[in-house]
Amino acid sequence: MPEPADHEPYAGERLVTASADDVERAAEAALRPKKLEEFVGQRTVRDQLSLVLQAALAREASPDHVLLSGPPGLGKTTLAMIIAAELGTSLRVTSGPAIQHAGDLAAVLSSLEEGEVLFIDEIHRLARPAEELLYVAMEDFRVDVVVGKGAGASAIPLALPPFTVVGATTRSGLLPAPLRDRFGFTGHLDFYDPEELERVIVRSAGLLGVQIHHAAAHEIAGRSRGTPRIANRLLRRVRDWAQVRGDGVLDLRAARAALEVYEVDPIGLDRLDRAVLDALCRRFGGGPVGLSTLAMTVGEEPDTVETVAEPYLVREGLVARTPRGRVATPAAWEHLGLEPPQGAWAAGLPSSGTLFDAAGGTG
Numbered sequence: 419m420p421e422p423a424d425h426e427p428y429a430g431e432r433l434v435t436a437s438a439d440d441v442e443r444a445a446e447a448a449l450r451p452k453k454l455e456e457f458v459g460q461r462t463v464r465d466q467l468s469l470v471l472q473a474a475l476a477r478e479a480s481p482d483h484v485l486l487s488g489p490p491g492l493g494k495t496t497l498a499m500i501i502a503a504e505l506g507t508s509l510r511v512t513s514g515p516a517i518q519h520a521g522d523l524a525a526v527l528s529s530l531e532e533g534e535v536l537f538i539d540e541i542h543r544l545a546r547p548a549e550e551l552l553y554v555a556m557e558d559f560r561v562d563v564v565v566g567k568g569a570g571a572s573a574i575p576l577a578l579p580p581f582t583v584v585g586a587t588t589r590s591g592l593l594p595a596p597l598r599d600r601f602g603f604t605g606h607l608d609f610y611d612p613e614e615l616e617r618v619i620v621r622s623a624g625l626l627g628v629q630i631h632h633a634a635a636h637e638i639a640g641r642s643r644g645t646p647r648i649a650n651r652l653l654r655r656v657r658d659w660a661q662v663r664g665d666g667v668l669d670l671r672a673a674r675a676a677l678e679v680y681e682v683d684p685i686g687l688d689r690l691d692r693a694v695l696d697a698l699c700r701r702f703g704g705g706p707v708g709l710s711t712l713a714m715t716v717g718e719e720p721d722t723v724e725t726v727a728e729p730y731l732v733r734e735g736l737v738a739r740t741p742r743g744r745v746a747t748p749a750a751w752e753h754l755g756l757e758p759p760q761g762a763w764a765a766g767l768p769s770s771g772t773l774f775d776a777a778g779g780t781g
């Protein structure tokens with residue numbers, strides 16, 4: 419059985435995580451595009467949404483409800499704000515987890531003013547009774563207020579003014595069909611390509627009031643995992659480096675040096691990601707290896723390896739998940755500067771790989 423890793427367990431927030439806490443969201447506020455035309459990339463969603471909004475404005479009516487799906491940090495909240503701004507109305511913000519009871523949602527809905535946009539983040543996490551209340555409100559602009567208890571309870575219908583729900587979800591597959599069907603428009607946000615991220619970075623640098631070289635923006639974009647939130651975060655760290663150790667200008671040297679300090683490598687992998695690749699290739703000859711064994715080797719919980727490191731490694735084609743365990747692809751070997759074992763990957767699995775099972779033994 420392999421020895422557990424001797425380094426400190428991987429802890430705390432990662433620089434390359436796509437999620438954000440409240441402090442970071444506050445820092446992000448200044449960088450949010452305010453109009454659809456300032457929103458970089460996502461051309462299809464932008465074009466479709468623009469039509470929906472323009473048609474609603476021409477009709478002087480509220481647009482259909484909008485569902486935005488896609489991984490964190492790609493701009494769902496930003497688009498919700500833009501929708502309200504483009505319609506010239508205000509945005510009310512809530513989220514699935516914040517609504518514990520149907521009554522909480524009824525209170526929000528009954529306080530809406532005509533034409534307002536209600537943004538429900540993580541809508542897939544709404545409790546079932548709240549979901550049912552929302553169907554009716556979205557379709558008939560009505561909430562049924564329940565008065566009394568038990569057999570004597572009765573529902574008093576309360577008419578609502580027209581409004582638009584913008585729902586955001588990272589897991590659209592978890593939304594029940596009746597709720598999904600209430601949205602007249604669904605936009606799926608995809609990871610950004612490096613050229614789009616470069617534009618996000620140059621725009622954000624301008625808003626932060628710092629000078630950036632094209633080569634530095636290109637370098638940061640390549641390490642941002644297709645995610646504007648990560649791009650903006652790395653940009654802020656490079657700015658810090660340039661201000662403290664450089665001359666304040668964000669050039670290629672500053673970008674590379676800062677990202678080395680923060681252990682973000684040229685394709686956006688951090689220490690945990692590289693530890694996983696390293697273990698797979700150097701310790702297990704490329705795999706296949708069971709998740710528990712792999713996690714133990716890098717000194718992490720299996721859940722951390724599976725949910726924090728693996729998705730991006732799989733997305734980048736560095737790791738494959740097979741029924742026999744995790745396998746390093748030739749790209750993983752190359753990324754570590756190692757020679758992939760001859761013919762190992764040809765059959766889809768390393769031919770001579772020993773399978774280490776979930777308990778850490780061999781199988």
Ligand SMILES: Nc1ncnc2c1ncn2[C@@H]1O[C@H](COP(=O)(O)OP(=O)(O)OP(=O)(O)O)[C@@H](O)[C@H]1O
Pocket residue numbers: 436437438446447449450451456457458459460489490491492493494495496497539588618646647650
């Ligand atoms: N297309 C874009 N152009 C410019 N900046 C963007 C774009 N998309 C996102 N950003 C920036 O990235 C940051 C994160 O965006 P946002 O909060 O909208 O993501 P999100 O998808 O709502 O994330 P979450 O699911 O975690 O709530 C913000 O600072 C925002 O300004």
